[in-house]
Amino acid sequence: MPELAEVEYNRKQWDPGRGQTVLAAEPRHGKRVFRETDAALLARELEGKTLLGSEASGKQMLFRFSGGCWLGASLGMTGGLRVEAADFKAGPHDHLVLRQRRQSLVFADPRQFGRLRLDQGAERPAWWRSLAPPVLSREFSAAAVAAYFARRAGAPVKAVLLMQERFPGVGNWMADEILWRGRVFPKTLCGALTTAETRAIWRQTRWVSRTALATIGRDYRDPPASWLFPHRWAGGGKCPRDGAVLSREEVGGRATCWCPECQPPAKA
């Protein structure tokens, strides 16, 4: 379930490998996850290198190796990182296995919407440096959000919250959670949002991100029942605020859930 907090959780799964050498790097069946990256070259370059550390930014991850090697990873819809035994045998969806003396670091992704890439250099790769400022940074200001909504005036706010160039890390369930907390109807066009609604979305984007990182990002614990999150899946879910039956519909091309009582359409 890779959105902001799940990405952070996955990033930490490789922490046991920090400070240890990659004895062998095995790219496997997956072709699509490597995109324009040469998988064989990636494997050659990583062999003998030491995993020094990692960081996450939005839905992207970057693993730093000795010798100026950087392994970039994103998880798409179904990707995941995990640790297995040193002699673990890879399955059909395990696309990269990094062998270390004490364990294997595994990247898996059945649908292969995720991605792996390799960069070399003393500095972080250019694509990483051009990622949007995190929503918990000072650059993610209410004014920046308002300006972005002005530029996307004709699109429904639900669709715009999914745009990583302004809301890095926000995915489908986070977008619904933010709109529910901000009491904004998901189909509202960005150009029709009031100043108060824009500000509420800005504040809730930060709150949901921070709180998700402290729960899901820490130990994959589900958010509490007071969130929309646990109620939005099954048909007939009820709003944890007022008990109204939740609405479900496709908005901006994605399944969207909202409470018709606390998030009504604006009156004409």
Next chain:
DNA sequence: CAACCTGTTCGCCA
């Protein structure tokens, strides 16, 4: 068997 899915990217069109 059919429908559904936590994400991006591309091509088409206005």
Next chain:
DNA sequence: ATGGCGAACAGGTT
């Protein structure tokens, strides 16, 4: 050039 939208990608799950 910019913005909005639908399709495509690939496989598992319900």
